[in-house]
Amino acid sequence: MNVVVSWVDFGMDRNRGNVRNFTEAANDQSIKTASFCRNLHVAPETTASALDLIRSQPSQYVVATIVGRKYVLAPRDVLTIPRLRDVKVGDVLALDEIHELGSREYTLRGNPSISPSKVKVEATVVEHTKGAMEFIFKKKRRKGYQKTKKHKQTYTRLRIGDIEIPLPLVQPVI
DSSP states (O other), rough: OOOOOOSHHHOOTTTSSSSEEEHHHHOOOTSSHHHHHOOOOHHHHHHHHHHHHHTTSEEEEEEETTTTTTEEOOOOOOEEOOOOTOTTTEEEEEOOOOEEEEEEOOOOEEEEEEEETTEEEEEEEEEEEEEEEEEEEEETTTTTTEEEEEEEEEEEEEEEEEOOOOOOOOOOOO
16 A cells, blocks of 8 residues: 655654654554545635535634634634724624634634635624733832832733624525
8 A cells, every 4th residue: 555645744654653644654564544634635626625625624713803813713712802892792703804714624814814704603702801910019219219110911801702604695596
């Protein structure tokens, strides 16, 4: 059985104790064929087929930009971000800047982002809160100048909703 794989697994060989690649592992009869072939995937040719493969997986994740920073998000995650002033508790935000959509076995990356018509993710504002008390101490030596400032950073907490990958609309042929 000859299999050529483009990446290398730097695992330990039980018999010889040295590093070997997957081509050697595939030729070795001690490796189970089913567990080896599980790692071989064919890349989908279209975006629609890639979305179908990701939709068929039990769990998905997205990489989205919120307030200028990228976050890896999964459904039902609670995300703490710097305070959003123009939202109230209970508001639902649509995340429109999604850079990556993936599951355990498949990943779809945008260039630079995936269209909001292909993936829909919503976040609900759970609360506005403050962080721990921070003390800022200023001093000038030999002058007797000492000053302490206290500060609490404000945050907004979001609960991420389900990741929806809508089915493409099929136009009937007349």
